[in-house]
Amino acid sequence: MCPTTVLEKPTINTSIQANQTKKILVVEDSPKYSLFLKTVFEDHGFQVSAALSAEEALQFVSNETPDLITLDLLMPGKTGIKLYRELRKQSNLANTRIVILTGVDTDSDGLCSFDEFFQRVSRGGHVPKPDAYLTKPIEAEELISSVQQAMNS
């Protein structure tokens, strides 16, 4: 038998209460996928807001400071890469965790890995790394576990 690593399941129920003070901004252009992400986070106690475009996201963060932002890289108009750079420049987001959640489309975006993403992001000068880099499709448990890890890091 192959040796297996048993990953401990996140203790979701006990942390729901702790999550209730945490705010997440979901930046995702697909209304359906946005609804999924919003539901997953709300089911786990977070306060969630959604932005369907980069413009909406920038508008949102000009008034509010979420604890964490999940960012889709492939959006019409301003790309996730440009938006990531801009978000990292905002002083009120200095403590905000940013988690990239991407469909990874090598044809239309030329992105296929975290390294390539980070290389492109860094071309415009030094930018901190994202707190997590996740690819779709993603299971709700993995998403929650990564987000909680990013928040606690």
Added chain:
Amino acid sequence: MISPAPYLSYERPAQNGRTEAQQERLACLGQTIAGIAHSIKNMLGMIKAGEYLVESGLRQSDLTRIADGWGMVKEGNGYISDLVIKMLALSRDTQPKYEEIALQEIANSVVAVLLIKAKDKNADLHVQIEPPDLIGIVDVACMREAWLNIADNAVDACPADTGEVIIGASADKDGWLNIYTQDNGPGIPLDVQEKLFHPFFTTKGQKGTGLGLAVSQKIVHEHHGTIYIDTTVKKGTRIVMRLPHHILTKTE
């Protein structure tokens, strides 16, 4: 005496002991498989997300959430079915079963399929057959599919609220048949035009299979015709399936 092995100059050995032709076929196969895997993976994401919403809705007795989730599961399934049908259409070597048909009839059935999508976008669909009783001899099912694919793209390309799509057909003086769609979308940049007919190339993200135009092109070629794009950036795109003379003359 043993003669030296003949050197096969027409199949030059390449890397890993494979010939260049084999390498090319493998690369092409690899791209195709990657395209299929990528498309299916995207849609599995949609189905998984839908499953989660259904389960979450069931836990909380939230019918709206269940309906939203179920819609996503159905959309994902529909997409994968569409992908499989298009892949089969691309891989089959078919001979058109020619039938005489009023092109107005095919155009109407294309409009019927796209009506909801156009309504959602508040876009107008016009059928423009010149002359209105124009008859073509085509494989009706295949030509409907080819026309639907280009019309579907036209609806996607046109702007919301002010979108206009013409689903048209006309006969040239020399008897060639032009079956086309015209949209008032943003036009297609040159670098995209080059890839339009490549299988799995799509500008629609998760919404497109990237096979529609490849299938249309195959159908047009099977009808011994050509397909071309006339596009102006910021003005719109006309895609024309031009079918040869002999098809029309069969009606005469």
